[in-house]
Amino acid sequence: MLIFRLPRSGYTPLRPRRSICPDCSHELAWNDNIPVLSYILLKARCRYCKKPIPVRYFIVELLTGSSFLVNSIVMRPSLAIAACLISSGLILVSFIDLEHFLIPDSGIAVIAAGSLAWSILAGAFPRILIEAAIVFGLMILFFFVANRFKKDSFGFGDVELLGVLALATGIIGTLFTIMIGSIVALAAYAIVSRAQGKKLSKETRIPFGPFLALGGYISLLLLPVLKNLYGL
């Protein structure tokens, strides 16, 4: 719901009170809104006008549910709750970035809240504030340098995303976030350009946010393992 509403004017998270079908404007009933299940039971079509429901809804619901499951399996309950806030925020900003090429501040705020809670519960607070400030400072520097060479190559939303993720994963975690995000982004770029049968033109824009989000989430889950692997 937030992925649809946040970037659109005339909508707020609380208004309209009930969701409506964007095609026929019919109010949705509670049983049209059950995550994952409604999409399958309605056969991906609006109950009222039979127009297709974008597969994005199904993917978002499946990803959110899967991340909650993973969090609750690999973490103790209090950390898992903080991690669910982080993973929800990451999914939120990723799908808005894919569609609109922007990362909303409200999504950044959700991730910041989750990351802060995570660090406090994990005993990394307040040291983590210094680490996040260093990451944020370096990223702002990189933002200005990168955009001097190529305009719009690195969005300020990406800077904010890395900054708030660092509140949970610290400096070393941020390095893994950037490394994993860049590798997956390059692989995705190669696959997309191969599928299109040509090199993507210079004008083709690929948002970096979703890749940083994925890198950040993997880094959050596997930080102890990754640190061990590199002897850190």
Ligand SMILES: [Zn+2]
């Ligand atoms: Zn409809």
